[in-house]
Amino acid sequence: MKKLLVGILLACSALAQAGELVERQLPNGLKVIVKEDHRAPVVVSQVWYKAGSMDEFNGTTGVAHVLEHMMFRGTRKVAPGEFTRLIAAAGGRDNAFTSYDHTVYFQQLRNTSLPLAFRLEADRMQNLLLSDALFSKEIQVVMEERRMRTEDSPQAKVQEALMAAAFPEHPYGHPVIGWMNDLQHMTGQDARDWYKRWYAPNNAVLVVVGDVQADDVFALAQRYFGPVPAHVLPQRKVQIEAPQQGERRVIVKAPAKLPYLLWGFRVPVLHDVEHDWEPYALEVLSGILDGNDAARLTRSLVREQHVATGVGAGYEAVSRGPALFMIEATPAEGKTVAQVEAALHAEIARIQQDGVTPAELERVKVQVMASKVYEQDSMFYQAMQLGDLETSGLGADKADEMVAQLRKVTAEQVRDVARRYLVDDGLTAAVLDPQPIQPGMHINEGEMGGGHVR
Amino acid sequence: MYAKFVRWMLLAGFVLWQAPVWAGLDIQQWNTAAGAKVLFVANHDLPIVDVNVDFPAGSAYDVPDQSGLARLTNHLLTLGAGNRDENAMAVAQADIGASIGERFGQEEAGLSLRTLSSEKEKQQAFQLLAQSLQQPRFDAAVLARERSRMVAGIKEAEALPGTVADKAFNRALYRQHPYALPPAGETATLVRLTPADVQRFYRAHYQARYAVIAIMGDLTRAQAEALAVQLTASLPIAEGGALPPIPPVPALPQAAVEHISHPSSQSHVLIGAPVMTRTDPDYYPLLVGNYVLGGGGFDSRLTQVVRDKHGLAYSVYSYLSPMRQQGPFVLGLQTKNATADEAVRLARNVLDRFVAEGPTEAELRQAKANIAGGFPLRLDSNRKIIEYLSVIGDFDLPLNWLDEYPKKVEAVTLAQIRDAFKRRLDPNRLVEIVVGGAAQKSPADKDGRVASTAQ
Numbered sequence: 001m002k003k004l005l006v007g008i009l010l011a012c013s014a015l016a017q018a019g020e021l022v023e024r025q026l027p028n029g030l031k032v033i034v035k036e037d038h039r040a041p042v043v044v045s046q047v048w049y050k051a052g053s054m055d056e057f058n059g060t061t062g063v064a065h066v067l068e069h070m071m072f073r074g075t076r077k078v079a080p081g082e083f084t085r086l087i088a089a090a091g092g093r094d095n096a097f098t099s100y101d102h103t104v105y106f107q108q109l110r111n112t113s114l115p116l117a118f119r120l121e122a123d124r125m126q127n128l129l130l131s132d133a134l135f136s137k138e139i140q141v142v143m144e145e146r147r148m149r150t151e152d153s154p155q156a157k158v159q160e161a162l163m164a165a166a167f168p169e170h171p172y173g174h175p176v177i178g179w180m181n182d183l184q185h186m187t188g189q190d191a192r193d194w195y196k197r198w199y200a201p202n203n204a205v206l207v208v209v210g211d212v213q214a215d216d217v218f219a220l221a222q223r224y225f226g227p228v229p230a231h232v233l234p235q236r237k238v239q240i241e242a243p244q245q246g247e248r249r250v251i252v253k254a255p256a257k258l259p260y261l262l263w264g265f266r267v268p269v270l271h272d273v274e275h276d277w278e279p280y281a282l283e284v285l286s287g288i289l290d291g292n293d294a295a296r297l298t299r300s301l302v303r304e305q306h307v308a309t310g311v312g313a314g315y316e317a318v319s320r321g322p323a324l325f326m327i328e329a330t331p332a333e334g335k336t337v338a339q340v341e342a343a344l345h346a347e348i349a350r351i352q353q354d355g356v357t358p359a360e361l362e363r364v365k366v367q368v369m370a371s372k373v374y375e376q377d378s379m380f381y382q383a384m385q386l387g388d389l390e391t392s393g394l395g396a397d398k399a400d401e402m403v404a405q406l407r408k409v410t411a412e413q414v415r416d417v418a419r420r421y422l423v424d425d426g427l428t429a430a431v432l433d434p435q436p437i438q439p440g441m442h443i444n445e446g447e448m449g450g451g452h453v454r
Numbered sequence: 455m456y457a458k459f460v461r462w463m464l465l466a467g468f469v470l471w472q473a474p475v476w477a478g479l480d481i482q483q484w485n486t487a488a489g490a491k492v493l494f495v496a497n498h499d500l501p502i503v504d505v506n507v508d509f510p511a512g513s514a515y516d517v518p519d520q521s522g523l524a525r526l527t528n529h530l531l532t533l534g535a536g537n538r539d540e541n542a543m544a545v546a547q548a549d550i551g552a553s554i555g556e557r558f559g560q561e562e563a564g565l566s567l568r569t570l571s572s573e574k575e576k577q578q579a580f581q582l583l584a585q586s587l588q589q590p591r592f593d594a595a596v597l598a599r600e601r602s603r604m605v606a607g608i609k610e611a612e613a614l615p616g617t618v619a620d621k622a623f624n625r626a627l628y629r630q631h632p633y634a635l636p637p638a639g640e641t642a643t644l645v646r647l648t649p650a651d652v653q654r655f656y657r658a659h660y661q662a663r664y665a666v667i668a669i670m671g672d673l674t675r676a677q678a679e680a681l682a683v684q685l686t687a688s689l690p691i692a693e694g695g696a697l698p699p700i701p702p703v704p705a706l707p708q709a710a711v712e713h714i715s716h717p718s719s720q721s722h723v724l725i726g727a728p729v730m731t732r733t734d735p736d737y738y739p740l741l742v743g744n745y746v747l748g749g750g751g752f753d754s755r756l757t758q759v760v761r762d763k764h765g766l767a768y769s770v771y772s773y774l775s776p777m778r779q780q781g782p783f784v785l786g787l788q789t790k791n792a793t794a795d796e797a798v799r800l801a802r803n804v805l806d807r808f809v810a811e812g813p814t815e816a817e818l819r820q821a822k823a824n825i826a827g828g829f830p831l832r833l834d835s836n837r838k839i840i841e842y843l844s845v846i847g848d849f850d851l852p853l854n855w856l857d858e859y860p861k862k863v864e865a866v867t868l869a870q871i872r873d874a875f876k877r878r879l880d881p882n883r884l885v886e887i888v889v890g891g892a893a894q895k896s897p898a899d900k901d902g903r904v905a906s907t908a909q
Binding site: 012040041042051072081084085088090091092110136137138139140141142143153255291292293294295300302309330367369370371373376378379434437438 | 762
């Protein structure tokens with residue numbers, strides 16, 4: 001085991017020479033982060049706004065994501081649809097996404113087309129049209145998106161219910177896409193207010209990874225984003241979820257064939273990269289439970305006990321808001337949710353009492369280091385990681401330090417965080433209670449000879 | 455294997471597979487003594503090696519009363535081989551940070567490997583892959599358990615209108631043809647499958663003479679040659695004649711419409727026909743034309759009309775899936791049940807008009823600029839490159855296929871697109887599947903109706 005680790009360390013150190021991180025801040029507050037990667041003549045450009053669903057208010061949930069859609073519907077200078085048309089004509093791709101913590105817009109292009117991306121992003125940072133006419137169509141699209149992702153997905157409904165129960169105070173309790181009721185009553189003015197509030201260079205981070213020279217990127221950024229005026233940003237209120245005192249449980253009834261269980265334990269997130277240790281120990285714990293095919297949960301619940309057909313665990317240490325340590329499982333045929341929960345409790349108790357083995361600990365660390373190498377194969381992923389670290393407040397340059405800290409985690413620390421946090425008083429459980437699906441009735445089956453009836 | 459948690463993220467647009475292109479990739483090809491075909495690209499930028507090994511062992515090689523056998527066989531390859539049971543196999547991979555993955559499609563099936571290229575790790579990883587391919591254990595107990603997990607997976611997916619629609623669509627499109635068989639199998643046939651069935655399928659399909667090995671990354675040619683031998687020298691012995699080829703797809707006799715009830719708030723619509731092969735003479739005109747119709751995301755007519763203008767769908771698209779025989783042309787969308795008829799009418803109008811008139815000069819320019827102009831993006835990582843190596847190998851495409859790609863895209867004319875779509879796609883002879891809407895309405899559906907009347 002030790003020898004293998006040495007090999008992996010060598011593989012990792014070979015990478016240290018590649019892609020240095022360079023950061024600069026424009027006078028208007030825009031943070032620019034560049035990582036050179038010269039493997040292919042392409043570039044990824046991402047604009048991160050530190051405004052996600054956690055910055056929304058009750059009654060207008062989902063507005064961060066709706067605005068993200070509206071960002072493609074035209075500015076005073078660029079007609080609706082023109083943004084994407086120009087990027088596509090340059091052989092590029094573009095899209096955007098919204099999460100609890102941020103809203104991100106990105107382009108993937110030949111390296112020579114970077115100025116185009118900057119020009120268009122700088123324009124929609126300040127000149128968005130946001131007409132009521134376009135809004136009234138786009139909000140319909142977003143409601144369709146919610147139906148597709150959530151209403152018709154039993155497991156997504158369970159996740160939504162879990163978050164709502166686990167965070168009655170913190171805005172993580174409402175879904176990124178928003179409640180359907182809020183979407184139905186949202187107005188163009190809500191979107192305009194959101195845009196005015198958060199879209200400013202001093203609330204954004206520009207991340208560029210690819211076959212570029214960092215100095216060229218800074219010059220381009222100054223040229224296109226430099227003239228965008230900074231805003232006074234609203235004060236961000238501190239929002240802390242009160243400690244949980246007692247297990248919470250929600251049942252979701254939905255048409256489905258199998259039950260499904262989702263657990264969330266309240267756990268800390270990473271604030272101080274150098275001095276915190278619990279988040280690293282929780283990451284290792286998640287790896288020991290579900291980090292690889294040899295990990296405990298699948299081995300025990302699926303392979304040995306046949307009590308579940310699938311099981312998983314996950315934890316994200318980097319987050320603007322509070323975190324949950326998640327465990328999900330689908331009971332095997334003939335097994336109940338209660339039996340699965342008993343088996344999960346037993347696995348947790350085993351770690352709390354006996355801890356973890358040195359081999360397991362080492363295996364998780366090897367996985368982490370190998371994945372650091374594999375990550376280098378994707379420029380997009382590298383940019384994602386930089387933006388996430390920067391907007392979370394930890395700093396884009398902290399990735400290596402986090403790996404170093406994670407490698408220091410001991411078996412005792414893993415046992416300790418399991419004892420402290422995987423406890424019933426901090427647990428929220430959400431359970432899918434499957435409702436019968438009528439066998440697919442064929443409503444108007446028929447063959448037609450030519451022409452369509454619709 | 456189980457869905458990992460990802461952070462809540464919502465993409466603004468639905469992302470579609472897009473065709474490849476690049477110039478100047480140095481692909482080396484040879485055959486091993488046992489008859490396996492090898493494609494190799496050396497790249498030493500990162501200390502990584504990727505390997506794909508494919509066989510003609512996908513679901514199109516199933517027979518109806520054993521539907522699911524191909525999938526089960528492929529899945530069991532990773533669960534114990536030689537002197538290692540499933541746990542030992544998993545531990546051995548995890549210890550070196552390597553991972554062996556399943557590759558399964560309607561036509562090809564096999565395994566993939568990603569490993570660090572440091573000496574000790576890569577040697578162990580190659581050994582594990584060689585073992586999985588050549589000495590699978592097919593333990594009866596493991597088989598029984600995985601079989602029931604597959605059954606559970608099928609049941610779980612039956613709650614999703616999209617899955618129901620996919621299955622009905624394939625059935626209507628391909629009827630008796632093996633492309634109609636669901637890749638994951640059927641619950642009724644899966645439960646009957648035995649270790650002997652799996653052994654027989656394995657011996658017939660996982661032979662060196664059929665193997666296509668793609669290798670990408672931090673290896674020398676000599677190392678790649680040795681690896682290819684190591685992976686195939688003791689595969690099942692070739693017996694009897696070669697596998698019968700997948701039969702041609704009979705044309706649809708007539709249009710067919712199927713509406714299946716489902717307790718969902720949206721209706722999932724799939725419209726299509728069997729159209730394009732991988733070596734199709736109309737490949738490039740169809741591909742470039744489809745960008746304009748529904749392949750170009752926000753750039754496409756379907757999105758502009760159904761999504762942007764009418765707000766009826768988050769995702770509306772069309773694509774052509776090239777296969778050995780006629781793969782499907784698919785036009786798909788999801789919309790609330792109340793607007794299903796309207797969305798279908800709008801989408802079909804777009805299609806009818808496109809087939810009748812083809813794209814405009816400006817649209818053609820835009821399509822070419824994106825497909826040909828974006829070629830470096832298709833090949834900017836080892837992961838992407840190895841997938842193209844596998845496609846080239848699996849379908850016997852020429853080694854300069856990627857080099858030729860942008861040139862052939864650029865050469866497509868308006869007349870060729872109009873002609874190809876008119877000849878190959880008859881809007882009056884399509885399958886149309888609608889899943890959703892029913893006697894019982896879910897609360898979400900009611901919401902949808904409120905929203906559309908309020909508008």
